[in-house]
Amino acid sequence: MDRVDLDQHTTAPPAPPTLADSPNAPCDHRPDGVGDTRRALGAFLRTRRERVAPEQIGLAGGGRRRVRGLRREELAQHAGISVDYYIRLEQGRATQPSPEVLGALADALGLDAAERRHLATLADTRRTRPPLPRTAAGPSLRRVLDALGALPAYVTDHRLDIVACNPLGAALLGGPVPPAPYDPARPHPRTEAPRDPNQARFLFLDPAARQVFPDWQALATETAGQLRVSAGRFPDDRELTWLIGELSAHSEEFRRIWATGEVVMCDSGRRRLHHPATGTLHLDYDTLHIPAAPGETGLVMHVLSAEHGTPEEAALTRLAAQHPPQAAPGS
Structure with a gap:
């Protein structure tokens, strides 16, 4: 065989x-959002936002910027959604964004097919958790x-x-x-x-x-x-x-x-x-x-x-x- x-x-x-069972176990070191889909959604959006340069969406770059990539309000405006709603999404305080909102964010962030699928998975908080x-x-x-x-x-x-x-x-x-x-x-x-x-x-x-x-x-x-x-x-x-x-x-x-x-x-x-x-x-x-x-x-x-x-x-x-x-x- x-x-x-x-x-x-x-x-x-x-x-x-x-x-x-073990307060000092490696799980204490788990990255932000692991095991919590709302926090994971916010963390994922933040990393994708940080990799988009302002020039990529037609904004003036250069000068001193305190954040990498786009600011939250810049991404929200480019995606055509409320700035307040986007901030709540990234902070894990908004639930179940619509497919239209997810599509607009995915387009604005330039997500590929794998990233879009992952975004949809994290955002679907009402889904039945699949069996392992x-x-x-x-x-x-x-x-x-x-x-x-x-x-x-x-x-x-x-x-x-x-x-x-x-x-x-x-x-x-x-x-x-x-x-x-x-x-x-x-x-x-x-x-x-x-x-x-x-x-x-x-x-x-x-x-x-x-x-x-x-x-x-x-x-x-x-x-x-x-x-x-x-x-x-x-x-x-x-x-x-x-x-x-x-x-x-x-x-x-x-x-x-x-x-x-x-x-x-x-x-x-x-x-x-x-x-x-x-x-x-x-x-x-x-x-x-x-x-x-x-x-x-x-x-x-x-x-x-x-x-x-x-x-x-x-x-x-x-x-x-x-x-x-x-x-x-x-x-």
Whole structure:
């Protein structure tokens, strides 16, 4: 069976403690708005406002301005909405803005498709909170991983936990392993393991990540942006809130990137990975979204590949030979 099922070989770790359980826990360091959609909406609008230069909307720039980007009243006037209402939105005191208001703000701020969707999610305070999506790979998905033995592949949940991967994917990613139980005495748990199975924690808290991913900065920005999307969709997810708080407490880079308000959806493109046996590889990557149920967010499969006839394809073939399929127990 050519996969590593992270959810199959270990007992699930206990739920992280709440703030009441541990007053000095990493959740104390969670960024503004995490777990509170109204505050998150205001924080997101503020970061988007700060990146728009006055000249971009036809206003005179230059001189001394005490704020970055647009002032609140400048954005409100450009969007055609009440200044007072916009201020209340950014302060988290206004509820359920209309689609017309959101559209006007999105246009004025120059939001892309991912940012518009995130804005709508944060603003919809009346929506029924969705149940947390599944965090385990089912039998059919595991069979797909089995069939991709020649291609590195792994599956993540909305918290960016790697819940399953095939041996080639594990080799390229530095060897994901099952998570260890939470231990408040160890702020950086699992140090004895090859790497942390959570992609975000590995990237921001393990120096080895910069060796595995030469383009670390771009991937770190993408990862923080994906966590922001998940936090907006699932504000009641304690484990996700705990993870973001932990990253904020222990990583200055994460705090800096999170403060920019970046929003990223999983997509496709090119990625560089480094492995001791192959050197640096330039690979294509594609993400396949697997809904848990119609209309629900589920797992995401990430598949890496190389163009036919390239040195990267030959290197993957050699590496796959070093990591053959594992026999299923009892077979």
